[in-house]
Amino acid sequence: MNGLRAGLIGTAAIMAVVLPSAALADKGTLRVASQSDIRSTNPGVDRSGFTDSVHLNIVEGLVGYKDDLSVGPVLAEAVSVSDDQKVYTFTLRPGVKFHNGETLTAAHVKESWDRYMDEATKWRCRSRFNGEDGVNVVSVETPDERTVIYTIDRPSPLFLKDMARFDCGSTGIVHRDSVKPDGSWDRPIGTGPFVFVEWQPGQKIVLDRFADYVPAEGPMDGFTGRKTVSVDRVVINVVPDAASAKAAMRAGEVDLLNISTSDVEEMREAGFNVVIQPTPAWGSFLISRHDEFMANRTLRQAMAAALDVQELAALMGYDSHNASPIPPMSIYYTETQKKTYGFDPERARALLAEAGYNGEPIKLVTSRRSPTIFNQAVVAQSMWQAVGLNIEIEVLDWGAQLDLYRSGEYQIQSFGFSARLDPALSWDMFSGEQTRKVWDDPEALEKIRLLMNETDSEKRAVLSDSLHEMFLDQVPAIGLYSQPQTTALSERVSGFKTWPGGRTRFWNIALDG
């Protein structure tokens, strides 16, 4: 009996130590859950969308994207462009410190740039600056400690935008000590508001507040403006299962979680603040130009007319549809870009008859990479069936679907393009002669080429609008919507703002309690 009592007391003591306070948080720690892990700590080199998001809290480039998808200064205080649009002069902000305490100078910028342009670095955007797939940076000069002058071979509306690109790591300036003496990557030593602490692959990423961070002036605007850091630490836990991540949030272990739009109501009912932000990521159905059957333009037009895209968008939890690849927040989203196919089942049936369609099966490829990619395929299938189209869905894993996307060996794909932040890039992402691209109309390609090189905004808008008119008529793909980013926040979090760029910013966030 004494033994039993001792056992019970012992168990109670262990429970008292072990069990309570499961969800207690460090006061200054922002706890984030992510279904993805980062790929590396090397900005712009080994990356993914989420990897960029984490890196861009650690490193900063000379310029960065703003809320309206234009580009503004970050480490630069000012950027001036010569009359011939070939010389860019960046004046650095004074007193900016690296995480190792050194003050940023023009020499650091040049050193970092030289590392990026070295083939051995394997920077993802090297070809955008060496003339292979964009401008050629002829020289980078540093006449004094705070001035860096880039000279390019020809005027380009994309030079600064490419520099600021997320997948280029915003051409983030990293200190030479980020690299080991043998030339291999060590850890990012940048100038950003957060210091990299540790990465345990498959488990967590830890960032600490950079106490000596020197913020820029001006209101928070994308990656530009003032960055005030109010949290001491950010811990990003990798939680691959969406249900487990939501459960962790309900258990009070997570403060910030990106969720699917289908989970919005559930999380709001559970008492969380949910923020929805449209982004330039674009949902669409791609129609392969390599498939003989789908080469029938009238058939494609019938498919577009049969889709109630507004209803489809509503079912996906989105506010509005967008047939154009130009996102609504862009200055190039004109009245013309708002035009869509027009839902008209009668017209769809007539077009099907005109196309000579006799119920032949059409294969629609999708995957469960995201709920949207799969769900939009299922909903569209029923809409197409309503006008007599025989659509068969084939569900693959994302790797297999991407393989078909690259080869063009499919009929229709349910697809989502990641964000492109310039109209030329938005049109180019699915247009061209490469097998993966669905639109190879010579006139359209010429317009895109002009758009790539035109620096006048008004002329660019005209080109982009005319592309949209052609796109609606030829239906190389069916545009659906600009996909929003949906974030659930615990009641501890205040001040969090999403932005069209979609990359999560850990600055200007406060934690209560």
Next chain:
Amino acid sequence: MWSYALKRLLMTIPTLFLVSVIVFLLIRLIPGDPAEIMLNDLDSDIALEEMRSELGLDRPVPVQFVIWLGNMLSGDLGVSINTGEPVLSAIASRFGVTATITALAVILAVILAVPAGIIAAWRQDTPLDYSIVFVSILFLSLPSFWLGLMMIFLFAITLGWLPTIGFVSVSEDFTGGIRYLVMPVATLALVEMAVIARMVRSQTLEVLRLDYVTHARAKGLSEAVVLTRHVFKNAFGPALTVIGLILGGLLGGASVTETVFSLPGIGRLLVDAIYARDYPVLQGCLLFIAFLYVIVNLVVDLLYMVFDPRVRL
């Protein structure tokens, strides 16, 4: 016995070679390659070709295999395409997590299942037997992910006792580590307990009908002695095979449980590698798992002798 063990260990070499060939070829038959997945919908075809060349995917498959085999024989399993981590250290660190939860789960399952199975058989067709069989069937029927989520709902969300995400090794922080282990270990143990209990019950029923048990009872031995000394030893042998298979399976990755509880174990490493077409990690993991199976089966075979002296290896 030792020569048998040595022979079995030597036999692992051709087995592992065969496994490595099959794994290498099968992985490359799956559509999609790591370069495509890394680049996603971005970048040019030039970038894709550069990436393939960087990863060595542009070489003929036999050449890739010879290079990989050569590196593997010198102890280099390569580097993860997905994270840049050396495969060997990734497997070692993840296996520690998997081994901890698996060992605890199997021990717990055996401790609960063996007495339950023996008692159920001993009290066949009584309410006690029916209850044990019912509970076993119940846990066998429950998918482990559902059981895990229900545990999270009860112990983390409703009661707030246990954490749902993250992991701390018990060697670093014993109390903290235990908190992270409770739910995954319980999830695995309950499901596996059901399997073992049913196996032990059916074996015990067979043994209980044998003449020597009747003889032992006729000698006036107590039921406890009959069950522990005479029945248990003979009934446990076949259950040991099942336990060995369970152990091998779980050590090879309890991927569902690891995913639900966000544990950085080898199962999740493997699943992530499949989705990312991370060839080096996939090859390394599968080879390691095959090796584990061989070792676990060898240990089980050797343990047979302990429980059944008639077995000679």
